[in-house]
Amino acid sequence: MSFHISRISVSSHCNDLGGKVWNPAIRWTRKYAVFVEIEDSDGAVGLGECWCFDAAPDALIAYLRTEVVPHFLGLGPDDFAAVAETLTRRATLTARHGILATALSGIDIAMWDLRAQRSGQPLWACINPQGRGMAPLYCSGGLYGQDKTSEHLADEMAGMAREGFRLSKMKVGALSIDADVARVKAVLGALPADSRLIIDGVYSYTSDEAQRLFDALPAERIEAFQSPTKAWDMAGMAALSRAGIAVMATEAEYRDELHRQLVGEARVAFLQTAPVACGGISRVRELGRLVAGTDTRLSLEVSSSAVALMAACQLAAADDAIAHVEKHTVHRVFFEDLDLRRQPGDLFALPDRPGLGIALRHADVSAAFSSNSPEPVKGPQEAAE
Numbered sequence: 189m190s191f192h193i194s195r196i197s198v199s200s201h202c203n204d205l206g207g208k209v210w211n212p213a214i215r216w217t218r219k220y221a222v223f224v225e226i227e228d229s230d231g232a233v234g235l236g237e238c239w240c241f242d243a244a245p246d247a248l249i250a251y252l253r254t255e256v257v258p259h260f261l262g263l264g265p266d267d268f269a270a271v272a273e274t275l276t277r278r279a280t281l282t283a284r285h286g287i288l289a290t291a292l293s294g295i296d297i298a299m300w301d302l303r304a305q306r307s308g309q310p311l312w313a314c315i316n317p318q319g320r321g322m323a324p325l326y327c328s329g330g331l332y333g334q335d336k337t338s339e340h341l342a343d344e345m346a347g348m349a350r351e352g353f354r355l356s357k358m359k360v361g362a363l364s365i366d367a368d369v370a371r372v373k374a375v376l377g378a379l380p381a382d383s384r385l386i387i388d389g390v391y392s393y394t395s396d397e398a399q400r401l402f403d404a405l406p407a408e409r410i411e412a413f414q415s416p417t418k419a420w421d422m423a424g425m426a427a428l429s430r431a432g433i434a435v436m437a438t439e440a441e442y443r444d445e446l447h448r449q450l451v452g453e454a455r456v457a458f459l460q461t462a463p464v465a466c467g468g469i470s471r472v473r474e475l476g477r478l479v480a481g482t483d484t485r486l487s488l489e490v491s492s493s494a495v496a497l498m499a500a501c502q503l504a505a506a507d508d509a510i511a512h513v514e515k516h517t518v519h520r521v522f523f524e525d526l527d528l529r530r531q532p533g534d535l536f537a538l539p540d541r542p543g544l545g546i547a548l549r550h551a552d553v554s555a556a557f558s559s560n561s562p563e564p565v566k567g568p569q570e571a572a573e
Contacts, residue, residue, distance in 0.1 A: 224294035234302030239465035296468025330358020361392030395424030
């Protein structure tokens, strides 16, 4: 592909959740999303998103402006991997691996979008022409809420089933084990008998506590126990896996060594990762190769915008080894712009448009900066020894 990057623009969006819902770790007030747009020398624009979670976007935007974007301006599509590798090596000295992985995620997704647009194909077909073209989605919600009773929760989760979802996710871990067992049982009682749940502990339990909670539930109705222990507790997750619990871990992890431990040592049933946090589409494809031939399957986390959801859906549509993709009921920025058509079995057909399948709604984002370079940048200089 004979083009080069002529401009990179960054913008953000704030979703005000008002502090009315929470999980065991955080009460949601404002949730930010940071978007990257890459314009090529022919005027085509690729779109990506960076993980921002609950933090204000200022630090990430400043880091993109000064430490990441300048190294990609003027380069071609085949230069991304080498520049990303060099920046990652430099991060060993700067101790900025996490924010770098987030920044590179947005750049990487936008580059894939650009490549697919130029090829005239949906992104999934650009990744794998033999892909199924559909993504398996589950419905995610079940947070704790202001004045929210078990009856309210059960009705919320039953609504997901009424929409046709046979798999859904809810939170546990903010109350006593007995209270949360009662919440889960209330939900299961309101769901059709053939539906299943993912329960998300948000790193709240010891392995013994997680085992106690799980043992109080009908195991055949639980698809997975997400983040049951601390993220670093490989021994605890391994013990739960040996006990027959389908552990899902973690969500925003980006470190290769921990991904390898989760698969090789903890033997988790589902390696969950967010494409907007772990390094983008390229990194998720690497993780697919990591789990190939093991008992671990990939599951893709999404808790921000429709851009992040479409990136995950395109990956799942390209690779049927990806077990499922999260479709959130709380974090739903720009979801009205989605064009996902339900198929049998919780599968959704993607739009037949070239690229990612969604464009940024510029009227509803705050522009942060836009950079261009009249001269090609050769790449980052290695830090002095």
